[in-house]
Amino acid sequence: MFPFSIIVAVDLENGIGKNGGLPWHLSGDMKHFKDLTTSVESRDKKNVVIMGRKTWDSLPSKIKPLPERMNIILTRKALLFPEGVFQSASLNGALDLINDHLKGRVEKVFVIGGGEIFNEALNHPHCHKIYLTQILSKFTCDTFFPPFTHLFQTLNESPHYHEHSLEYYFAEYFRKE
Numbered sequence: 726m727f728p729f730s731i732i733v734a735v736d737l738e739n740g741i742g743k744n745g746g747l748p749w750h751l752s753g754d755m756k757h758f759k760d761l762t763t764s765v766e767s768r769d770k771k772n773v774v775i776m777g778r779k780t781w782d783s784l785p786s787k788i789k790p791l792p793e794r795m796n797i798i799l800t801r802k803a804l805l806f807p808e809g810v811f812q813s814a815s816l817n818g819a820l821d822l823i824n825d826h827l828k829g830r831v832e833k834v835f836v837i838g839g840g841e842i843f844n845e846a847l848n849h850p851h852c853h854k855i856y857l858t859q860i861l862s863k864f865t866c867d868t869f870f871p872p873f874t875h876l877f878q879t880l881n882e883s884p885h886y887h888e889h890s891l892e893y894y895f896a897e898y899f900r901k902e
């Protein structure tokens with residue numbers, strides 16, 4: 726089965742969302758997200774982004790489906806999505822879809838949120854890596870990234886960046902042996 730990565734931005738209390746949206750606007754982090762999830766080595770392939778239905782709902786209509794990536798939405802409901810968007814009733818169902826039907830066209834797989842999906846993905850044995858943006862501030866949040874440092878360890882941290890009075894850095898975590 727395809728290994729996959731999580732990509733997430735958290736505040737100092739692991740907050741990730743508020744009222745169905747992001748609590749902050751950081752264009753440097755948006756660019757990081759786009760670059761990481763879009764870039765491929767093979768021009769014949771694309772990356773997959775897997776997201777919960779509420780995260781899909783939160784995307785601005787002009788960028789959904791997320792361009793240049795295969796979009797898979799997790800929902801337990803019978804909903805209609807735009808042509809070309811895949812849906813699955815479980816995370817394993819999405820991974821099976823990639824393995825069984827999309828494999829030859831897929832380079833990397835990213836779980837992009839939100840809180841419910843991260844919770845399941847973190848504990849999945851095929852989740853090998855977390856790309857984490859650490860924002861060094863506290864926001865009022867209603868959605869959180871689950872505890873993860875008992876399962877993952879950090880190997881790389883970027884320099885610190887500053888944008889509108891916010892300081893943040895990018896870290897990569899790998900699953901502990």
Ligand SMILES: NC(=O)c1ccc[n+]([C@@H]2O[C@H](COP(=O)([O-])OP(=O)(O)OC[C@H]3O[C@@H](n4cnc5c(N)ncnc54)[C@H](OP(=O)(O)O)[C@@H]3O)[C@@H](O)[C@H]2O)c1
Nearest residue numbers: 734742745746777778779780799800801814838839840841
């Ligand atoms: N900071 C970040 O990096 C980041 C990233 C992404 C999102 N967010 C934020 O996170 C918030 C959204 O997160 P959330 O936890 O409320 O919702 P979510 O995880 O995006 O979506 C939850 C929905 O996904 C579906 N779902 C959940 N588990 C499933 C499973 N195992 N199988 C099939 N479907 C499943 C259900 O959809 P149905 O109800 O349709 O069945 C559920 O209502 C927003 O505020 C968003 O802005 C932050």
